[in-house]
Amino acid sequence: MKPLYRERLKRLRSSMAGKKLGAFVVTDLKNIRYLTGFTGSSAYAIVSSDKAFFLTDPRYTAQSREEVKGFRVKIFKKALDTVAEILGGIKAAAVGFESGSVSFDNYSKLAKALKGKAKLKASAGLVSALRSVKDQFEIEKITEAAKLLDKGFIHALKVVKPGAIEREAAFSIETFWKKRGAEGLAFDTIIASGERGALPHGKASEKRIKKGELVVIDMGALLNGYNSDETRTFVTGRPTAKQKEVYQVVRDAQAAAIESIRPGVKASAVDLAARSVIGKAGYGKYFGHGTGHGVGLDIHESPGLGPTSIDVLEEGMVITVEPGIYIPGWGGVRIEDMALVTKNGAKLLTSTNRDLVIL
Amino acid sequence: MKPLYRERLKRLRSSMAGKKLGAFVVTDLKNIRYLTGFTGSSAYAIVSSDKAFFLTDPRYTAQSREEVKGFRVKIFKKALDTVAEILGGIKAAAVGFESGSVSFDNYSKLAKALKGKAKLKASAGLVSALRSVKDQFEIEKITEAAKLLDKGFIHALKVVKPGAIEREAAFSIETFWKKRGAEGLAFDTIIASGERGALPHGKASEKRIKKGELVVIDMGALLNGYNSDETRTFVTGRPTAKQKEVYQVVRDAQAAAIESIRPGVKASAVDLAARSVIGKAGYGKYFGHGTGHGVGLDIHESPGLGPTSIDVLEEGMVITVEPGIYIPGWGGVRIEDMALVTKNGAKLLTSTNRDLVIL
Numbered sequence: 001m002k003p004l005y006r007e008r009l010k011r012l013r014s015s016m017a018g019k020k021l022g023a024f025v026v027t028d029l030k031n032i033r034y035l036t037g038f039t040g041s042s043a044y045a046i047v048s049s050d051k052a053f054f055l056t057d058p059r060y061t062a063q064s065r066e067e068v069k070g071f072r073v074k075i076f077k078k079a080l081d082t083v084a085e086i087l088g089g090i091k092a093a094a095v096g097f098e099s100g101s102v103s104f105d106n107y108s109k110l111a112k113a114l115k116g117k118a119k120l121k122a123s124a125g126l127v128s129a130l131r132s133v134k135d136q137f138e139i140e141k142i143t144e145a146a147k148l149l150d151k152g153f154i155h156a157l158k159v160v161k162p163g164a165i166e167r168e169a170a171f172s173i174e175t176f177w178k179k180r181g182a183e184g185l186a187f188d189t190i191i192a193s194g195e196r197g198a199l200p201h202g203k204a205s206e207k208r209i210k211k212g213e214l215v216v217i218d219m220g221a222l223l224n225g226y227n228s229d230e231t232r233t234f235v236t237g238r239p240t241a242k243q244k245e246v247y248q249v250v251r252d253a254q255a256a257a258i259e260s261i262r263p264g265v266k267a268s269a270v271d272l273a274a275r276s277v278i279g280k281a282g283y284g285k286y287f288g289h290g291t292g293h294g295v296g297l298d299i300h301e302s303p304g305l306g307p308t309s310i311d312v313l314e315e316g317m318v319i320t321v322e323p324g325i326y327i328p329g330w331g332g333v334r335i336e337d338m339a340l341v342t343k344n345g346a347k348l349l350t351s352t353n354r355d356l357v358i359l
Numbered sequence: 360m361k362p363l364y365r366e367r368l369k370r371l372r373s374s375m376a377g378k379k380l381g382a383f384v385v386t387d388l389k390n391i392r393y394l395t396g397f398t399g400s401s402a403y404a405i406v407s408s409d410k411a412f413f414l415t416d417p418r419y420t421a422q423s424r425e426e427v428k429g430f431r432v433k434i435f436k437k438a439l440d441t442v443a444e445i446l447g448g449i450k451a452a453a454v455g456f457e458s459g460s461v462s463f464d465n466y467s468k469l470a471k472a473l474k475g476k477a478k479l480k481a482s483a484g485l486v487s488a489l490r491s492v493k494d495q496f497e498i499e500k501i502t503e504a505a506k507l508l509d510k511g512f513i514h515a516l517k518v519v520k521p522g523a524i525e526r527e528a529a530f531s532i533e534t535f536w537k538k539r540g541a542e543g544l545a546f547d548t549i550i551a552s553g554e555r556g557a558l559p560h561g562k563a564s565e566k567r568i569k570k571g572e573l574v575v576i577d578m579g580a581l582l583n584g585y586n587s588d589e590t591r592t593f594v595t596g597r598p599t600a601k602q603k604e605v606y607q608v609v610r611d612a613q614a615a616a617i618e619s620i621r622p623g624v625k626a627s628a629v630d631l632a633a634r635s636v637i638g639k640a641g642y643g644k645y646f647g648h649g650t651g652h653g654v655g656l657d658i659h660e661s662p663g664l665g666p667t668s669i670d671v672l673e674e675g676m677v678i679t680v681e682p683g684i685y686i687p688g689w690g691g692v693r694i695e696d697m698a699l700v701t702k703n704g705a706k707l708l709t710s711t712n713r714d715l716v717i718l
Contacts, residue, residue, distance in 0.1 A: 058647060059559055104458040104466040105483055124464055171537055178530055200418055288417055
């Protein structure tokens, strides 16, 4: 199966029409990859109701001709001058731009180069809204990345153990993935053992894992451009009553959140489902982050599943569900899976055992 | 030796005074690391003539108290509101911001939150100008990264050979570095053999290296936050007359550029020194990029060594010198070293053999 670039462009044009934009300038490289197929590091795309241009610098002449589908390729010397020239030819009254990522200086330069020929309109989130709903090609690629991730957890069971150093275990898992075709990590692997588990972003450190500790492992593989993201919390040795209790609360919270997922449900309601379970158990103040986020070409993308999110779930979204409890001086527990929103509810894409595993 | 944060802050305040800025908002994370020591992924810094604030979110409370030196730490809920509040207290007429990296949306939000209490002034490049001249701590760290990089080339001699797959060789070198403490790669390793050598950014691919090919290897290790960057071109088997000739032209071009380096010299003059040698040999149209760039916390930073650069070399700058010749359908040669600008000229920080090595 191949990416349906034509379909993606059609959806963008429909969004543009809804915002009364005669043209749209794409600058975010992941958005450009999504729309054109280009994987390099220097590019712009310009879309109007009937034209589509792809711009890159001379280093990428050969690569762009090979990768870019359905866009007219132009090679620039000075990017913003070429952008302004093309926009001048399109003669759109309002030109949308990605105001969430374009720097103030580039905005100013583009406005100047346009010499009043078109009005720039801050239009952040247009492509990311399209990207939040995955097409079949993407679901296939994300599922492959999630399966490779799951295998990494089987490998983790071998290298995460009392006596091991967090950073060395993380590197062993990274090597395992890369040997199996991963381009890299979705993000720096988190292995946070003992008290470090109370840090939600406790990157693997030089700490040695000890007996009797909870070990939070949050990791993901990047495969064919798509990210994956999963967390498990293991225990080294027989768990204490409190370790078991906190683990069970997080597990119940995750189950409640997963249960609540279906098209039309507010993202904030999924967060609330998890948050209520943790709150009722008396650990509310130890759950400081949102319940999840979209995953795709970016590791964090739309929708957001926090208490103040205004997103609504749609069929085809891929989201994480990752409640946690973090107790300073004691440690932490987080359990995270990736879920595809289907018309029948959540379909989990990650499948590592969710019971408390003793290492 | 420790980083001299106080000295760095003093230099920033002197730059601010020169631009008549009563306050400066730092948003680039590498600039924040340079000024404060913080290595996390969410932060702002605000500097006035007599105050210095560091802002982060609750995830980084513990880490910021450990890492941040000489700044008053504040934990925010909504970053830009806290920034506006602090700026309101400083009562500066003009507030500089990093317009080269702040998004248009964040600029707009900050301007709105300020409610006219201060005038925002686009001030890109203020900290990067400071960073272009390295202090003793940085020179020490960059030298360590360069030495680890050199060792990677010794390893490369073992794994880059006829029959090897580019990507597997690159991964073997990456593993070699990581086992010796590197946090990661400075950038995706380039191993471009045969015709692929004509791509200046030919990332290691699935191509198998054949006999009789030139192989361009451009790579760097990231060690203790500092980058390194070096290129060598090897040949697999006895070189042809043309391979030898092109190699020698690039080597002479690099030697001429290195020879021209000293404080007070225009960066464009170093570029010209290399470019003239290549031009005179008749390969001018095959050298499409600049001769080098600064290296430090970022892999590409100030100064730039291209034909249109307005930078002037200063003692303490660390730059790359990397001319190349790229002939479509034939292949390429690039030779790159890192040089510290000293009062007596260039001191090379990388030391791999510059003769044409036969693999």
